[in-house]
Amino acid sequence: MPAKSYEEKIDEILQSIWMLKEYDRTGVADLVEFCPEEGVEADLPGMVEGRLIRLENGSVDFQPAGHKRAEGIVRCHRLAEVLLTQLFGLEKNDIEATACDLEHAIDPRVAESICTLLGHPPICPDGKPIPPGSCCRTYEVTVKPIVQRLSDMAVGATGKVTFIAPSVHSRFDLLASLGIVPGTIVRLHQKIPAYVIQTGETELAIDKDLTREIFVQKQ
Amino acid sequence: MGDSGAATALKDSQRRVILVGNPNVGKSVIFGILTGRYVTVSNYPGTTVEITQGNATVNGRRSLILDTPGANSLIPMSEDERVTRDILMTDGDRVVLQVGDAKNLRRSMLLTVQLSEMGMPFVLALNMDDEARSRGVRIDAKALSEKLGVPVVATVATQRTGISQVTASLDKPGVSALRADYGEVIENAIAQVSEFVPANGIATRSVALMLLSGDESMKAWLRASVSDAQLAQIEDIRHTTQKSFTHPLSYVISRARLTAADAVVSEVMTTEPRTTSTVAEWIGRWSMHWLWGIPFLLAVLVSTYFLVGDFAAGTCVDFLQDTVFGAPGEGGWIVPPLERAITSVLGTTGVGGFLRDMLVGQYGVITMAVRYAVAIILPIVTFFFLVFGCLEDSGYMPRLAVMVNRWFKKIGLNGKAVLPMVLGLGCDTMATMTTRILPSRKERVIVTLLLALGVPCAAQLGVQSAILAGRGPAPLLIWIGVVIGILFTVGWLAAKVLPGQSSDFVLEVPPMRVPRLGNILTKTLARIEWYIKEAVPLFIIGTLLLFAMDKIPIGDESMLVRTEEVGEPLVTGVLGLPQEASSAFVVGFLRRDYGAVWLADAAAAGAVTTNQVLVALVTLTLFIPCVANLLIMIKERGLKTALWMTAFIVPFAFLVGGAVNLTLNLLKITL
Numbered sequence: 072m073p074a075k076s077y078e079e080k081i082d083e084i085l086q087s088i089w090m091l092k093e094y095d096r097t098g099v100a101d102l103v104e105f106c107p108e109e110g111v112e113a114d115l116p117g118m119v120e121g122r123l124i125r126l127e128n129g130s131v132d133f134q135p136a137g138h139k140r141a142e143g144i145v146r147c148h149r150l151a152e153v154l155l156t157q158l159f160g161l162e163k164n165d166i167e168a169t170a171c172d173l174e175h176a177i178d179p180r181v182a183e184s185i186c187t188l189l190g191h192p193p194i195c196p197d198g199k200p201i202p203p204g205s206c207c208r209t210y211e212v213t214v215k216p217i218v219q220r221l222s223d224m225a226v227g228a229t230g231k232v233t234f235i236a237p238s239v240h241s242r243f244d245l246l247a248s249l250g251i252v253p254g255t256i257v258r259l260h261q262k263i264p265a266y267v268i269q270t271g272e273t274e275l276a277i278d279k280d281l282t283r284e285i286f287v288q289k290q
Numbered sequence: 291m292g293d294s295g296a297a298t299a300l301k302d303s304q305r306r307v308i309l310v311g312n313p314n315v316g317k318s319v320i321f322g323i324l325t326g327r328y329v330t331v332s333n334y335p336g337t338t339v340e341i342t343q344g345n346a347t348v349n350g351r352r353s354l355i356l357d358t359p360g361a362n363s364l365i366p367m368s369e370d371e372r373v374t375r376d377i378l379m380t381d382g383d384r385v386v387l388q389v390g391d392a393k394n395l396r397r398s399m400l401l402t403v404q405l406s407e408m409g410m411p412f413v414l415a416l417n418m419d420d421e422a423r424s425r426g427v428r429i430d431a432k433a434l435s436e437k438l439g440v441p442v443v444a445t446v447a448t449q450r451t452g453i454s455q456v457t458a459s460l461d462k463p464g465v466s467a468l469r470a471d472y473g474e475v476i477e478n479a480i481a482q483v484s485e486f487v488p489a490n491g492i493a494t495r496s497v498a499l500m501l502l503s504g505d506e507s508m509k510a511w512l513r514a515s516v517s518d519a520q521l522a523q524i525e526d527i528r529h530t531t532q533k534s535f536t537h538p539l540s541y542v543i544s545r546a547r548l549t550a551a552d553a554v555v556s557e558v559m560t561t562e563p564r565t566t567s568t569v570a571e572w573i574g575r576w577s578m579h580w581l582w583g584i585p586f587l588l589a590v591l592v593s594t595y596f597l598v599g600d601f602a603a604g605t606c607v608d609f610l611q612d613t614v615f616g617a618p619g620e621g622g623w624i625v626p627p628l629e630r631a632i633t634s635v636l637g638t639t640g641v642g643g644f645l646r647d648m649l650v651g652q653y654g655v656i657t658m659a660v661r662y663a664v665a666i667i668l669p670i671v672t673f674f675f676l677v678f679g680c681l682e683d684s685g686y687m688p689r690l691a692v693m694v695n696r697w698f699k700k701i702g703l704n705g706k707a708v709l710p711m712v713l714g715l716g717c718d719t720m721a722t723m724t725t726r727i728l729p730s731r732k733e734r735v736i737v738t739l740l741l742a743l744g745v746p747c748a749a750q751l752g753v754q755s756a757i758l759a760g761r762g763p764a765p766l767l768i769w770i771g772v773v774i775g776i777l778f779t780v781g782w783l784a785a786k787v788l789p790g791q792s793s794d795f796v797l798e799v800p801p802m803r804v805p806r807l808g809n810i811l812t813k814t815l816a817r818i819e820w821y822i823k824e825a826v827p828l829f830i831i832g833t834l835l836l837f838a839m840d841k842i843p844i845g846d847e848s849m850l851v852r853t854e855e856v857g858e859p860l861v862t863g864v865l866g867l868p869q870e871a872s873s874a875f876v877v878g879f880l881r882r883d884y885g886a887v888w889l890a891d892a893a894a895a896g897a898v899t900t901n902q903v904l905v906a907l908v909t910l911t912l913f914i915p916c917v918a919n920l921l922i923m924i925k926e927r928g929l930k931t932a933l934w935m936t937a938f939i940v941p942f943a944f945l946v947g948g949a950v951n952l953t954l955n956l957l958k959i960t961l
Binding site: 197198199240241242243244245246247248249250252253260261263264265267271272273274275276277278280281 | 362363365367391393394396397400422425427503536537538540541544545548575578579580583688691692693694695696704705794795796797798799800801
């Protein structure tokens with residue numbers, strides 16, 4: 072692996088802090104163990120000075136500037152993962168290194184375009200949340216998305232489910248028991264008064280809430 | 291375990307044939323053919339809510355046939371799915387007849403994988419083969435049978451096609467070797483959990499997978515043979531295994547099963563693309579279209595009104611009431627000659643006179659109970675169930691669910707609740723039982739409450755529309771408005787107050803089909819039989835009660851008059867009704883339609899004003915439907931919940947009636 076610049080190393084540390092926080096772990100010791108970079112402890116004082124993080128009783132937390140930067144890095148990394156797996160069909164194990172490189176190369180504007188292209192995915196292939204960008208909040212669709220929510224697909228169109236991101240876990244089971252999993256082809260028959268979709272020869276009436284959580288690639 | 295108790299009690303020598311399959315694939319039709327026993331069959335997923343059993347001789351062997359509620363997965367997500375899973379777990383000599391929808395092979399295979407994992411001997415019937423063919427779906431049954439290692443038969447159960455092959459193959463079922471590939475991590479976990487699983491009716495591997503899927507309903511069953519420490523260990527294994535996956539284990543397991551199902555489907559099924567739609571498909575589309583669905587719904591409502599409210603409650607009732615029954619001293623084929631005959635035999639005084647009054651007097655069993663039940667209620671109920679049967683079998687009900695989903699959402703329900711609610715317009719008692727198709731307790735409680743509170747049954751509806759006929763549209767509209775308003779308000783409040791989650795709306799919309807007259811007639815007859823058994827005894831009890839109250843003196847007045855005096859502040863004061871209306875409420879406790887019939891008599895005699903009719907109708911509509919409904923409420927929801935509901939409904943009915951009366955008076959409205 073080519074030597075990383077100092078800034079790239081800081082990015083990696085910030086990303087590690089973010090991921091640890093997702094597991095409710097904030098200890099400096101955890102960070103040293105978890106972060107793939109060498110000599111993390113030596114870099115922390117500089118990061119405190121740069122107002123990125125603060126250290127307290129052996130635990131580490133973000134300052135606003137650090138939080139923002141970490142959020143951007145994690146977002147780019149996870150968007151890159153979705154792009155490589157969902158769109159290019161690469162195996163998850165093969166893309167980690169590429170995603171790590173891309174996260175530094177993608178600037179926020181490019182990130183927005185990728186995000187829009189992918190239909191503003193809320194989760195990465197591992198199921199971890201992707202921090203939303205401003206494009207997700209306004210829910211831009213100017214770049215024609217390749218992956219879109221089933222709820223946004225045109226009536227009469229057919230799509231292949233790429234992933235399902237339910238807000239309630241039991242919905243996974245509910246949809247799977249009806250045969251709706253990634254790879255399933257669904258056709259959208261109508262949107263009002265309720266969504267009606269077809270998979271195989273099964274027609275299902277379904278809540279809009281659920282169709283928002285099913286992401287499809289138009290066929 | 292749970293509902294399967296009845297099945298375990300049977301003799302060891304008797305073989306059980308368990309019908310299992312996705313909802314709405316025709317299990318009940320096949321059950322009916324095998325046993326000759328009728329169970330409700332309809333084109334609506336979830337019609338069967340509990341195990342139905344019947345005896346049959348299959349290939350010369352006495353067998354007990356069990357019809358189970360439809361299930362999409364044997365990891366249950368609702369009460370009726372749990373019933374199906376539980377019955378499979380009981381030991382003994384049994385064979386499963388899996389019924390699948392031929393055009394939806396993939397979903398059938400999802401269950402097949404699970405039956406295979408259970409190590410269950412089974413036979414697969416691919417039903418509705420005709421529908422699959424007309425849609426260009428072809429299944430190579432022979433290849434499928436070889437692949438699975440079990441007999442596979444294509445059937446069209448409604449035409450009895452293939453049934454003889456099914457019964458023949460029940461003697462030589464197969465145990466399938468079909469397995470899903472779960473990967474190393476889950477396989478290890480299966481091996482670990484299997485150590486704790488006690489011997490039971492199905493393969494331990496299958497139980498281990500249920501436990502890994504986090505099936506809570508299994509825990510109670512395990513507790514009988516497994517210590518708390520061991521349970522905790524199982525939970526630990528589950529947690530550790532879950533850590534290797536980002537998606538819930540149950541989902542990972544389902545996906546692996548679907549992959550296995552897809553592999554089978556791709557080998558045995560071919561689909562020819564279709565370019566044309568059938569007429570039935572067009573109607574199916576239109577009837578749930580946001581705009582065209584509305585005239586469709588209105589057309590259904592208007593034709594129902596004309597058949598049930600106008601023809602049955604008007605023409606038929608008048609004919610039966612005036613021409614067939616008649617009244618003492620007036621014309622009629624039954625009552626006048628009967629009254630003369632009874633009077634001549636029993637006389638009018640002493641014990642004979644007492645008995646005569648009991649039979650043909652003012653509160654006589656024949657003149658009142660039998661006349662009400664046969665001449666008034668029966669024709670209305672019959673026509674309602676005929677119409678309801680047509681709607682059910684045509685496949686319109688799920689489409690109606692689509693149309694009303696939005697409105698039902700506002701009261702904490704969703705479109706799925708439409709079946710119990712509309713069935714309530716036939717019989718609230720039956721409807722309360724079908725609330726089992728609803729996935730959450732919260733929804734079941736709300737529907738039970740609304741049914742008891744404000745959904746008038748066919749009998750009541752018919753009588754009430756007859757009372758309102760000829761009084762102009764105003765009282766009718768106010769009555770409908772008040773009742774629907776109350777249902778929405780109470781539903782909305784209940785949705786806010788009751789704890790728990792409402793479930794997601796996901797409902798299968800089956801194809802539109804031309805209803806088969808035979809099935810509708812059989813179904814209507816079964817429902818009328820139920821109605822007669824339930825209602826007529828209550829009518830007779832109610833009449834005897836009134837008769838007794840009329841005969842028993844308290845002081846110088848009869849008990850009936852005394853009761854009317856006691857009820858006077860409420861009935862006359864609050865509701866502004868004549869004193870005699872008390873007796874309508876007394877019998878209204880037994881059946882509210884019975885109370886309505888009293889009102890119909892009073893209205894026909896011109897004893898009440900239209901304002902009073904409206905107030906009485908609103909109050910009676912909001913009453914508890916009948917004693918039978920109360921008993922079913924207790925059975926389905928528990929004594930406490932049922933009593934709470936009653937304690938709310940009865941005073942609330944009077945309160946609303948009083949409010950209507952007060953409003954009419956204050957605004958000086960005379961209808």
